[in-house]
Structures are given as structure tokens and as C-alpha cells.
Amino acid sequence: MALIRTTCSRCGTAHDLRPAQVTLRLEWNEETALDGGRYGFHCTACGQHGHRQADSIAAELLLAAGVVPEGSRFAAWSRPAPTVAEGIDIAPDFTADDVIEFHRLLDSDDWFERLRQLID
Numbered sequence: 226m227a228l229i230r231t232t233c234s235r236c237g238t239a240h241d242l243r244p245a246q247v248t249l250r251l252e253w254n255e256e257t258a259l260d261g262g263r264y265g266f267h268c269t270a271c272g273q274h275g276h277r278q279a280d281s282i283a284a285e286l287l288l289a290a291g292v293v294p295e296g297s298r299f300a301a302w303s304r305p306a307p308t309v310a311e312g313i314d315i316a317p318d319f320t321a322d323d324v325i326e327f328h329r330l331l332d333s334d335d336w337f338e339r340l341r342q343l344i345d
Contacts (some may be wrong), residue, residue, distance in 0.1 A: 227290035231266065234277060238270035242290035251284060259284055264292070292300045 228241045247266050254260040262284045265276045279287060288294070330336050 229290055233268040233275045235273050235275060236271040238268060242266055247292045249287050249292045249294045
């Protein structure tokens with residue numbers, strides 16, 4: 226399990242926190258790229274709720290550690306969908322069924338030839 230090390234901005238106490246003990250609010254820029262955010266936690270030393278600014282790298286690390294951003298459903302996060310120019314086809318989402326089908330394809334002896342047929 227990942228631990229997140231931070232210090233309280235009020236009293237300076239260092240904490241090693243589990244992802245479930247951290248709140249995260251993400252921020253996005255105009256290009257729908259992650260622009261950082263703010264994270265918070267309860268300080269057991271002073272009893273206050275500490276808040277810190279997170280740049281995009283810190284936000285990505287918090288997400289990778291398992292922190293669930295506020296407003297997320299099913300413990301997953303997604304960035305806003307980019308706008309799509311008219312007439313451009315977008316591939317459907319890659320699902321678990323697709324992974325299973327791809328696994329079965331790779332398990333066959335003629336996987337490369339079958340894969341080439343899918344592309345052509």
C-alpha cells in the first residue's frame with residue numbers, strides 16, 4: 226500500500242497517510258489537460274483540516290497512489306472529453322471484453338496474421 230508523506234500547513238507535523246485519508250480536487254486547463262489541484266487531510270496533531278496546493282505532477286502522483294478525487298464515481302477519474310471536429314471518427318472505449326479478446330488472439334498460433342487482417 227502506498228503512503229503519502231505530507232506536512233500540516235498549520236502546525237508543521239509530518240504525516241504518512243493512506244490514500245483514503247487524503248481528499249483531492251483536480252483542476253483542468255483550457256486544453257483539458259490536468260493542471261494540478263488541491264489536496265487535504267486531517268492533522269491528528271492540531272486537529273485541523275490541512276490543505277495544500279498540488280501541481281500537475283503531484284496530482285498525478287496522488288492519483289497513482291490511489292487517492293480518489295472528489296466528485297469521482299466508482300473510484301475512477303477521467304479528464305473532460307476533448308472537443309471533436311465534425312467528420313472525425315472516434316474509436317469506442319477499450320473495454321475488459323476487448324482485453325480478453327486480445328488475450329485470446331495472442332494465445333493462438335496465427336495471432337500475427339489474424340492481427341494483420343484486422344488492421345488491413
